[in-house]
Amino acid sequence: MHEVKSIFEPRSTVLIGSSKIKEKVGMTSPQLFKSVTYNMRKFFRGKTYVVDVDGEAGHKSVSKLKEIPELAVIMLPPEHSLEAVEKCAEKGVKAIIAITGGYKNHQRKQLLKIKEKYDVRILGPNTIMGVINTANGLNTTFEKNVMPKKGNIAVISQSGGVGACLLDWACFYKIGISKFVFVGDKVDVDDVDLLRYFGKDKQTKVVCLYMEGIKKGRQFIEEAQKIVKKKPILALKGGITREAALRAKSHTASIAGSDEIFDAAFKKAGIIRVENIEELMDAAIALSKQPPMRGDNVAIVSNVGGPAILAADAVAKNMLRLATLSENTKRKIERLFPGVDATNPIDMIADARAERYEKVLDLVLADKNVNGVLVINMLKSTFFEPKDAEVIPKIAKKHPDKPVVDVPAGGEDFALVYQVLGKTNIPLYNLPEKAVKALKVLRIYGKIIEKR
């Protein structure tokens, strides 16, 4: 059996569409065909052939191409797609992405038959956006010129809409992505295949899943159990309520299953469950940039009082603990900076600049009672300047076994500090509560690794 590798890392590709057919339900459209053509030609660093079945010039059939491409991307209505898939498979294409939707059950079965007959791998149908691989530039989405930043977070989305939202989020907030895959109806390639692939993929450090339903539950759990020893897996589950589950069924032809079953399965698999798209991305950023947390004790280092109090509240609400600093650490801080009360949460006072952050953060990270640090550096109502934040990654690097997250709380304050720290290994959050949730995920992953 061919591996799903051909879907992400083909040497050559062919895009098969129509410049004439427009179909509402399945999203076959000349305009979308144009956009995918644009993206594949612009970004993909291998060879891309384009077949327009209704074109007046150029390629009208796969048979006439000089070489047999490794991957075919097909965006035609079901009947035409089935024909094209069979022709490609016959010719020796190794993998197929069936972009368009609107397949009936018997048509899905036909796809499966072709797959079995020719040993070709099929992603979809109804994947809508297909795949993105930032390493080789493969981009089969129809969002013209939308390409996320290279990084090490992989995203598997069962839904086109949720996937598109995650993609939009990743691009807008400049989150580093290794691969994106929209799975759609999963007639062939499924979560198990994709997990296995991402488990081995060198560009991927964290795997994010949006799922509505699951097939092959046991295999899924077993595969995840293997992977989480080395790479964390995050999951957002849609369709947890009865009504939503019914909608999910008509949406991606999947059986959503009861929420409790999923919760238990995720726990067994070592998969970390999150509650929404923002939490999924926030957690992925933390896991991709910082080490797991090896104990529950969080220190808070801040230049403002109130937000530090909110952070301390969030620590307790998220089943973490406020670290009790050693007397030695406290004494050192208070001697260095008279006026600062070094009881955790540490309020370093509004005039704290780079030097105070550097020294206090260093002392706190060196304290054996501390397992992770949440830094708050607001600009408004304080003397802090964005450039002062540079000391945070510098000191964090000295203590590579303890996670550090940063909160330049607010709107503009966040944006300004992001300009300084966005490309470093320090995850940034615009509110203390979000940073605490990120630390919680780092702690959960710490426990998952300890157990296995």
Next chain:
Amino acid sequence: MHEVKSIFEPRSTVLIGSSKIKEKVGMTSPQLFKSVTYNMRKFFRGKTYVVDVDGEAGHKSVSKLKEIPELAVIMLPPEHSLEAVEKCAEKGVKAIIAITGGYKNHQRKQLLKIKEKYDVRILGPNTIMGVINTANGLNTTFEKNVMPKKGNIAVISQSGGVGACLLDWACFYKIGISKFVFVGDKVDVDDVDLLRYFGKDKQTKVVCLYMEGIKKGRQFIEEAQKIVKKKPILALKGGITREAALRAKSHTASIAGSDEIFDAAFKKAGIIRVENIEELMDAAIALSKQPPMRGDNVAIVSNVGGPAILAADAVAKNMLRLATLSENTKRKIERLFPGVDATNPIDMIADARAERYEKVLDLVLADKNVNGVLVINMLKSTFFEPKDAEVIPKIAKKHPDKPVVDVPAGGEDFALVYQVLGKTNIPLYNLPEKAVKALKVLRIYGKIIEKR
């Protein structure tokens, strides 16, 4: 007794500071004095005098001013402040904002004595940022040139840091503000005074509170009970855990009190409690723009499947219900738009444009089984264009008794639709879950009004 009105609506003001004294703890500083001078002169539309007690030229004392200002803003260290406060009070100044902190207990008591002797109202000390009134331009904060957009949300913050974060958030996301007040140590003016004032303030439609502790609990509850009949009050409480509460005590000299007591008090008072700064602002926007929700039934109208499923999940998690559309509504929608399955959550399919949104939204809002609508209009992976969103406020206006919130889910998608709808009465959220929480708050406020 003078009303706190003089703090927000003085005819004239005097700012008293020093161009020489620099004090770390209380934040007396020539630089901050300069910034406040800048803001008061630039924005305030009444007369502003500036007294520099260490200045080499110009006013060095309040006694020498031609007129007695109604409000004095004092940013000197405690000892000097006390002197200045007494002198101002003696001269007939009606209200004082004591910006700087670092007061000892006996100094706070002295302030209180002056207040009693001269019947002057004192905000602070340790208010750090003082007040903003977008109606007359009064702005005593030291964030140079930072002024929120005019609107009808009032913010009362006990913490300078949390208040500054809220201010930064409001400015960055262009949230309309009526007044901002940083209460600090509350020797005189307290939450009860401020609630009473905002209850009557014509510019204010929603009151937001960040509080750590409370004095005069019973009065606070009684005052709130009166106000919430006409204006909703939202509260974020800091210091709910023991450790955070201890820090809150040293931070603003308040007794944080047990979380359960606060929860019960908020409920009794009809105050809606939120969990973090973003939720506070999200809820305030909803309450300032949309009517309360008069029942639990939410309809979801979307151009993507997955995000609608996440919205449906959130509806159930937030103790709301997915509305069951009447057969009549469903039939009409399905007849108008073949291919659309009008079961709530309604997936209008990715090619839905303005016309489909307009007609479906109108039919859904007219359905008596529906109490509020959550609209999802993603751009990525769909045919929707930002300008199409203009039909949403248009149709919402036809049904003024039912709230409508909008979710252009994602990063760039949200920003693009915000450009079109940001100034309208439609609250926008970047994720379905946040919009559902906003509807939940509108529902809670609906219940509060029904009860009273």
